[in-house]
Amino acid sequence: MSWTTKPSATTKIARRAEPYCTAAMMSRWTSELLPRYATKHAALLPILHDLQHEYRHISYQAMIEVAAFLSIKPADVMDTVTFYEEFSTEPLGKCVIGICQSIACEVCGHKKLQDHVSARLGIKPHETTADGKFTLLALECLGSCDTAPVALFNETLHENLTIANIDALIDEAAKGGGGH
Amino acid sequence: MPVTEPILTKRIPTFPWGDPKNRKTISVDEYIATGGYQSLEKALSMTPAEVMAMVKDANLRGRGGAGFPCGLKWTFLPPPDGGRRYLCVNCDEAEPGTFKDRLLCDYDPHLILEGIAIACHACQLDTAYFFIRGEYHHQAKVVERAIQEAYAKGIFGKQGLLRGKSPFAVDCYLHRGAGAYICGEETGLLEAIEGRRGWPRLKPPFPAVKGLFGRPTIVNNVETLAAVCPIIEHGVAWWKSLGCESTVGGAPSYGPKLMGVSGHVTRPGVYEADLGITLRTLVETHCLGMRHGKRFKGAIAGGVSMGVLGADQYDCRMDFDIGRLGDVMGLGTACPTVFDEDTDMVAVARNIARFFKNESCGQCTPCREGSGWILKLITRIERGDATTKDLDLLLEIAGSMGLTPGTTICGLADGNNWAIRTLVNKYRSEFEARVKPYAVSMSGLQLAVARV
Ligand SMILES: Cc1cc2nc3c(=O)[nH]c(=O)nc-3n(C[C@H](O)[C@H](O)[C@H](O)COP(=O)(O)O)c2cc1C
Ligand code: SF4
Ligand code: FES
Numbered sequence: 001m002s003w004t005t006k007p008s009a010t011t012k013i014a015r016r017a018e019p020y021c022t023a024a025m026m027s028r029w030t031s032e033l034l035p036r037y038a039t040k041h042a043a044l045l046p047i048l049h050d051l052q053h054e055y056r057h058i059s060y061q062a063m064i065e066v067a068a069f070l071s072i073k074p075a076d077v078m079d080t081v082t083f084y085e086e087f088s089t090e091p092l093g094k095c096v097i098g099i100c101q102s103i104a105c106e107v108c109g110h111k112k113l114q115d116h117v118s119a120r121l122g123i124k125p126h127e128t129t130a131d132g133k134f135t136l137l138a139l140e141c142l143g144s145c146d147t148a149p150v151a152l153f154n155e156t157l158h159e160n161l162t163i164a165n166i167d168a169l170i171d172e173a174a175k176g177g178g179g180h
Numbered sequence: 181m182p183v184t185e186p187i188l189t190k191r192i193p194t195f196p197w198g199d200p201k202n203r204k205t206i207s208v209d210e211y212i213a214t215g216g217y218q219s220l221e222k223a224l225s226m227t228p229a230e231v232m233a234m235v236k237d238a239n240l241r242g243r244g245g246a247g248f249p250c251g252l253k254w255t256f257l258p259p260p261d262g263g264r265r266y267l268c269v270n271c272d273e274a275e276p277g278t279f280k281d282r283l284l285c286d287y288d289p290h291l292i293l294e295g296i297a298i299a300c301h302a303c304q305l306d307t308a309y310f311f312i313r314g315e316y317h318h319q320a321k322v323v324e325r326a327i328q329e330a331y332a333k334g335i336f337g338k339q340g341l342l343r344g345k346s347p348f349a350v351d352c353y354l355h356r357g358a359g360a361y362i363c364g365e366e367t368g369l370l371e372a373i374e375g376r377r378g379w380p381r382l383k384p385p386f387p388a389v390k391g392l393f394g395r396p397t398i399v400n401n402v403e404t405l406a407a408v409c410p411i412i413e414h415g416v417a418w419w420k421s422l423g424c425e426s427t428v429g430g431a432p433s434y435g436p437k438l439m440g441v442s443g444h445v446t447r448p449g450v451y452e453a454d455l456g457i458t459l460r461t462l463v464e465t466h467c468l469g470m471r472h473g474k475r476f477k478g479a480i481a482g483g484v485s486m487g488v489l490g491a492d493q494y495d496c497r498m499d500f501d502i503g504r505l506g507d508v509m510g511l512g513t514a515c516p517t518v519f520d521e522d523t524d525m526v527a528v529a530r531n532i533a534r535f536f537k538n539e540s541c542g543q544c545t546p547c548r549e550g551s552g553w554i555l556k557l558i559t560r561i562e563r564g565d566a567t568t569k570d571l572d573l574l575l576e577i578a579g580s581m582g583l584t585p586g587t588t589i590c591g592l593a594d595g596n597n598w599a600i601r602t603l604v605n606k607y608r609s610e611f612e613a614r615v616k617p618y619a620v621s622m623s624g625l626q627l628a629v630a631r632v
Contacts, residue, residue: 036353037373038264038393044375049314049356076376083377085359086314098315102276103484104442104517106531140361140535141276142315145442145517146449155317 013060020062021069025050029069040070044080048087057091085139093128093135095173098152101138104145113149114138116163120170133174181421183436183454187410188403190214192287194452195466203287205322208329211290217335217342219412223298224346231302231412238411238419239434243280244270244364244401245483245512246591247500249431250408256388257396260304266397267300267308268373268387269405271323272357272364274313275483276535277517280438281402283450285312285319288406289326293352295405297335297342298412300350303398308352309373314359324354361539365590366399367391368541379543380590403438411435424456426501433499433511440515443479444471444523455499455514459489462498463518474520478606482512484532485595487602488525489516507606509598525607526614529600530558536596546581547593553577554600561611567618571611575604 029050033043047066051058058081067074081087099105099114114125117136121129125138144150147159153169186197191214193202211217223231236251257265269292273281284292296308310327312320330336334343336352360378362368368378370392391397411419423434433455440450445467453462459479463469470476479489482498487508489496496506503510519528537551557574560566578601581587582594604611 036351038395039374041375042373042393045356045358045372049358080375080377083360084314084357087358101531102535103480103528103531104277107443107517107519107523107528139315139359140538141274141278143273143279143282143313145277145279145515146440148442148448152315152317157318 011060013064015061019065020051020055020059021065025054026069041072041076044070044072044077045084048077048081048084052087055091056094057088059089091128091132094133096135096137096152096154097170098137098139098142099125100140100142100144100148100150102141102145104141105149108148110149113151113161113163113166117166117170120167134170181423181454182457183422183452186452187422187436188284188291188406188438189450189452190288191291192283194450195447200449205286206288206290208290208326208333211288212333215413216290217294217333219409220294220297220301220335220342221345223301223412224342228302228304231298234416235302235408235411238416239432240404240407240411240419241431241433241500242401243403243407243437243513245275245485245510247511250400250404253388253400254299254303254398256386257303257398258389264307264393264395265303265305266392266395267296267303267305268366268369268392268397268399269296269308269310269402270364270366270369270399271310271312271316271319271402272361272369273316273402274361274364274539275485275513275515276532277442277480278440278483278513278515279442280440280450280513280515282316282319283438283440284402284406285316285323289323290330291406291409292323292402293326293330293335295408296352297330297350298408299398299400299405301341301346301348304348305396305398306348306350308350309355309392310352311355311357311363311369311373313363314357320354320356327352327354360541361535362541362590362592365592368590369399370397377541379541380592382589407435423454424497424499426499428501428504430501430504433501437498437514439466439498440513441467441518442515443518444474444520445469445518446471453498456497458495458497459516460494462516463494467518470518470520472520474522477519477521477523478525479519480517481506481508482510482514482516483595484517484535484599485591486510486512487598488528488606490606508602509594525603525610526558526562529603529611530555530562532599532603533558533596536592536599540592540596544588544590544593546587547596550577550581550593551596554596558600561614564614564616566615568612568615569618571604571615575601578604 063077064074067077128135191206240250241247340347357363363372363378365380367381372378387397420434425432442448447468451466533555537555540547540551542548582597
């Protein structure tokens with residue numbers, strides 16, 4: 001659980017001319033999401049998933065736009081964004097590698113995988129490569145303990161990993177510009 | 181009585197009845213062709229009160245960790261007042277070692293949806309949210325598709341349940357979490373659906389009275405809801421013939437249970453077994469024994485929160501008595517992670533301590549600060565830098581946090597408490613071997629004496 005804070009007094013919020021919440025997104029949210037919930041606030045998680053998926057992060061400007069869309073305070077949006085591990089205020093790499101570090105994966109050899117990926121990419125867990133291609137994450141149990149060790153490459157789970165097959169996955173991701 | 185045929189895994193090939201390599205997602209048509217949605221049909225021919233009474237009589241105990249009787253929980257709902265009432269399906273499944281609900285989502289999602297429809301009829305709940313953890317990307321897609329299929333077949337939707345067979349209409353929506361174990365706690369889950377950080381709420385009021393959006397709400401685990409279908413189909417007597425009675429005067433453990441075994445066994449996986457099966461049978465028969473013929477050293481009882489079963493507890497029975505008989509918190513999710521003789525139990529403790537420190541939501545001081553100190557102390561022990569005094573301090577901190585000592589809002593801290601205490605107590609010599617004896621320096625002692 002992260003406890004992200006920002007120095008509010010000095011932070012300059014980066015702005016860009018075009019909005020993060022596009023007209024197409026907002027019309028989909030209005031027709032599909034809002035009717036599902038008793039409050040507008042409750043549509044926040046699915047909206048944040050859309051933005052994280054689209055932009056690989058949720059910028060301060062995006063938070064302000066979402067707040068306006070849902071008629072809630074930007075602080076409420078930030079509160080939620082910074083609580084959940086899947087939302088990031090900084091851009092993540094094109095390929096996010098999340099290696100499970102929980103108990104079944106640890107006793108089945110996750111450490112050498114993590115060390116290997118870390119050395120190969122030259123980054124520690126929770127860092128992104130300078131070219132923006134890869135982010136390495138150390139995640140807790142991914143619910144696939146019988147096929148430990150496991151890792152998520154973006155949205156795809158890979159099971160029974162060895163150094164050889166995780167290398168192959170990284171090669172493939174590097175070729176395809178990281179996407180999956 | 182042992183389970184002699186697959187029940188929850190009827191359509192999911194599982195050893196010893198089928199081979200997992202033949203598994204595939206069951207579509208709504210295949211589901212209906214193999215008897216699906218007939219339990220719902222039967223339930224709709226009964227009054228809501230009759231269905232509720234059946235689930236209560238069957239003594240179906242919650243499969244999400246706490247083992248609370250499902251039918252009893254349902255009776256806590258106030259009578260309908262015309263306003264909204266909710267069902268929240270708990271598919272957060274983030275407890276390390278646990279991967280049983282995923283099996284149902286992956287391969288037989290309609291079994292869960294049928295259970296949802298029956299529960300909504302029994303409890304008169306008009307809106308169901310299927311809360312699924314964010315990391316289950318594939319499962320979210322499978323469940324979303326199944327929900328759409330169920331709407332198309334008229335299970336859910338405005339016309340009323342099962343193509344209007346009951347005028348009572350139910351809507352069902354998928355809601356994805358975003359990476360926070362605490363959202364599996366039932367009130368943390370409600371906050372996550374409301375779009376806020378997953379901070380558990382103080383209870384009472386309980387969700388049945390004041391839950392989602394302040395309205396009456398039932399929170400049930402995926403497997404609990406799936407189990408409602410065979411109970412309605414085959415009846416209470418049949419259900420009670422499976423599983424076992426309590427041997428310590430507690431509540432019984434009826435029915436089959438999905439048990440996911442991981443760690444150092446030859447064939448890890450999810451098995452469907454009767455409650456009361458011994459851990460030894462589960463490992464030796466279902467999982468084909470310990471990996472590489474190694475010796476059994478211990479096992480997490482059912483998710484790390486429950487604590488550990490020691491080397492001498494291999495014959496322990498996997499049922500709801502386990503808390504009283506096995507010196508662990510409880511059965512939990514009945515998903516054991518098994519350790520062989522080469523496992524470093526101090527490293528196991530460090531791994532679990534890190535999990536709880538990462539996942540504490542930070543609301544309660546004993547949990548937020550305690551989890552950090554426990555990790556610090558165990559890391560120090562693992563490095564060989566600690567003294568015997570640190571070991572005592574570790575036990576003291578662990579024992580002071582949780583709902584049972586009454587110092588926190590939710591049970592996450594109890595999980596930390598039980599995991600660490602049982603590991604230190606059951607493998608004490610391993611921890612002691614890593615710490616230095618505590619010695620007071622002579623000058624320190626003289627100073628202390630001088631002060632007296
Ligand atoms: C920290 C914590 C995490 C939990 N995680 C889950 C979970 O992932 N899935 C689940 O079904 N129940 C979980 N529970 C239990 C729920 O609070 C709740 O008891 C359960 O969903 C009720 O369903 P049941 O009665 O059908 O088992 C958790 C409880 C705590 C204290
Ligand atoms: S016990 Fe821990 S996880 Fe639960 S509410 Fe308190 S701080 Fe949060
Ligand atoms: S411990 Fe790694 S998937 Fe469960």
